[in-house]
Ligand SMILES: NC(=O)c1ccc[n+]([C@@H]2O[C@H](COP(=O)([O-])OP(=O)(O)OC[C@H]3O[C@@H](n4cnc5c(N)ncnc54)[C@H](O)[C@@H]3O)[C@@H](O)[C@H]2O)c1
Ligand SMILES: CC(C)[C@H](C(=O)O)[C@@H](O)C(=O)O
């Protein structure tokens with residue numbers, strides 16, 4: 001099979017972790033006789049430095065004509081520390097999501113049996129936790145208008161907007177996921193306060209009769225934040241709006257042992273993007289210490305959902321499990337015996353070669 005993959009390494013640790021994912025994908029492709037054509041493009045702070053635009057037109061055109069996009073991370077402290085910056089790396093990520101119609105961000109969270117002791121949570125509580133968070137990605141407070149400041153600069157405002165249509169498409173996708181899993185859907189919202197959340201509940205209630213086998217529960221986001229780490233095993237599929245999904249999934253990474261472990265797939269109207277849920281971790285940039293597994297596992301999600309290469313995706317997951325079992329991990333998982341980012345990539349690629 002020929003695979004056209006756009007590669008957007010981005011900022012900070014982005015290039016280092018994307019390199020490991022490519023290394024691992026290449027090992028799989030060599031084994032299974034596939035041919036990948038990777039084309040790199042700029043995004044984020046790196047793109048601002050070179051073009052003034054965090055999501056240049058050429059990058060967008062490349063994404064549009066690719067079968068899938070492998071994305072690292074964006075973000076740079078020089079913008080984070082300058083609230084008055086006119087253009088920001090994050091605008092590039094949001095523009096990409098909007099222009100590619102990436103409305104659903106799928107974030108699977110499952111504990112690794114060999115890492116139970118790495119979670120600060122009690123092993124018996126996290127053992128076997130396995131759920132999928134489905135985060136709406138192109139609406140809500142991230143994109144609602146008006147957004148800005150009053151003329152005197154003393155008032156700032158953001159607006160959360162959702163249409164029935166936007167809620168419907170992500171809800172149906174979430175129900176479809178639930179049907180393929182344990183048939184339980186948790187809708188996380190703040191319907192006791194927010195009008196958008198009440199429209200979510202109303203919309204989900206109107207769709208639920210189409211999926212009579214799925215048990216639906218509604219949970220306020222503050223409660224969900226607690227239940228998630230108190231009793232993660234109660235969740236199967238969780239669907240929620242853009243900002244709640246962002247926050248809850250970083251929190252959920254604690255269940256697995258590191259933010260560097262969680263991959264994601266952003267399902268789009270035009271193409272799909274595969275990326276770790278974490279950011280550019282600037283403190284680690286260039287040090288060869290960041291955990292590449294979230295990106296490597298995003299590669300597995302890409303093979304499975306963009307190319308229907310299920311067996312190939314399983315090869316990656318099996319190799320990752322083996323690396324964890326044998327302690328071939330970066331310092332976020334084992335300070336004393338850590339190996340480097342590139343050594344983890346090498347080890348996993350080698351494991352696949354010998355499969
Ligand atoms: N999708 C994205 O590109 C994305 C996501 C989140 C944050 N960001 C951006 O990244 C920059 C840094 O943000 P932040 O520090 O809040 O979040 P971050 O996710 O970059 O890092 C937060 C912490 O998580 C841990 N961590 C993250 N990735 C790791 C990895 N691969 N291996 C080991 N540990 C890891 C580190 O302890 C780190 O200090 C900001 O500019 C932010 O806007 C981008
Ligand atoms: C960098 C930021 C805009 C982004 C988000 O909030 O969506 C990030 O946190 C993520 O999870 O991809």
Ligand SMILES: [Mg+2]
Nearest residue numbers: 246247250277
């Ligand atoms: Mg986030």
